[in-house]
Amino acid sequence: xxxxxxxxxxxxxxxxxxxxxxxxxxxxxxxxxxxxxxxxxxxxxxxxxxxxxxxxxxxxxxxxxxxxxxxxxxxxxxxxxxxxxxxxxxxxxxxxxxxxxxxxxxxxxxxxxxxxxxxxxxxxxxxxxxxxxxxxxxxxxxxxxxxxxxxxxxxxxxxxxxxxxxxxxxxxxxxxxxxxxxxxxxxxxxxxxxxxxxxxxxxxxxxxxxxxxxxxxxxxxxxxxxxxxxxxxxxxxxxxxxxxxxxxxxxxxx
Ligand code: SAH
Numbered sequence: 078x079x080x081x082x083x084x085x086x087x088x089x090x091x092x093x094x095x096x097x098x099x100x101x102x103x104x105x106x107x108x109x110x111x112x113x114x115x116x117x118x119x120x121x122x123x124x125x126x127x128x129x130x131x132x133x134x135x136x137x138x139x140x141x142x143x144x145x146x147x148x149x150x151x152x153x154x155x156x157x158x159x160x161x162x163x164x165x166x167x168x169x170x171x172x173x174x175x176x177x178x179x180x181x182x183x184x185x186x187x188x189x190x191x192x193x194x195x196x197x198x199x200x201x202x203x204x205x206x207x208x209x210x211x212x213x214x215x216x217x218x219x220x221x222x223x224x225x226x227x228x229x230x231x232x233x234x235x236x237x238x239x240x241x242x243x244x245x246x247x248x249x250x251x252x253x254x255x256x257x258x259x260x261x262x263x264x265x266x267x268x269x270x271x272x273x274x275x276x277x278x279x280x281x282x283x284x285x286x287x288x289x290x291x292x293x294x295x296x297x298x299x300x301x302x303x304x305x306x307x308x309x310x311x312x313x314x315x316x317x318x319x320x321x322x323x324x325x326x327x328x329x330x331x
Contacts, residue, residue: 080146082183083153084169086160086190087118091276094191102188103153110142111155111165119155139168143180159192163213163241193300194239197272200282202311202319204270204302207326208236214251215242221251228255232262237308237322240301244292252301253292259303263287268304268320271295284310284318 083102088094103109103119113129128145130138142154156164166187173180198205210231216224231238238259243252256269265288273281273296283294287303295301307326311319 080149080183081151082142082146082169082185083188084160084166084186085153085155085188087115087155087157088191089158089193089196089276090274094196094276096188096190098188099190105151106153107151108145109153109155110138110145115155115157135165135168136172139165139172140176143169143172143176143183146183147177147180159190160187161189162192162211193241193275194302196275197270197300197302200272200275201270201284203321204237204304204308205322206324207307207322209239210236211239211241213241214255215248216251224255225258228258229262232259235305235307235326237305238303240303242297243295243299243301245297252295256287256290256292260287264306267306268308268310270302270320271299272302273299275300284320
């Protein structure tokens with residue numbers, strides 16, 4: 078098989094935060110596959126075919142990309158942020174695992190990108206300086222019970238928590254429920270960061286206390302980062318505070 082599939086993380090939005098490796102794979106591709114708004118971030122190139130798709134059909138999109146590669150095309154399948162974090166790289170390997178055995182002979186490469194949690198962390202200070210985890214609040218692919226169990230364990234264990242997919246029109250209630258769970262285990266003054274469209278023109282970042290966090294602030298372009306009991310705020314005159322988590326902790330969260 079001569080085809081190639083590059084699964085490319087585009088970063089959080091700003092072109093400068095896309096890696097040179099990603100740019101190279103995008104430029105070399107004969108075919109671009111991905112969610113429409115993500116494809117729109119890739120500069121047009123003559124002779125290159127584009128296959129935009131809907132947001133929800135990830136496995137189908139992965140199979141489509143694999144079929145194109147199997148037909149000898151040089152395909153770039155795009156994801157936002159990092160391609161392996163709640164994104165298309167897993168969908169591709171699921172498709173290979175269950176699909177046409179000849180797909181195992183394809184040249185598949187995953188090209189990493191800057192995940193939203195890293196872009197958000199860099200904007201506000203160093204919240205991920207100690208142990209942390211990432212949880213997707215979408216229950217399209219897992220039961221809500223599992224989310225509840227993980228939130229509880231993460232808060233009890235003292236992890237800083239990056240919440241991906243905190244809300245969508247189809248799932249308006251989940252972030253409110255998640256915050257209510259976290260309030261049971263974390264102090265009311267724990268910093269919570271709502272970061273929307275980070276590194277994009279309409280970026281908005283709000284830092285609030287867990288006790289006052291309003292779930293309606295989040296939409297599907299928002300990452301919500303919840304500090305641990307060790308996470309600190311450095312107040313600054315006339316500017317947003319810096320948020321950081323010290324590298325060592327002497328007291329353990331409850
Ligand atoms: N692979 C992506 C995540 C895809 S899941 C990554 O590594 O970043 C989609 C979720 O990512 C969104 O609901 C939001 O929570 C988060 N996200 C992606 N880009 C973002 C950005 N620029 N600003 C804030 N959150 C973002």
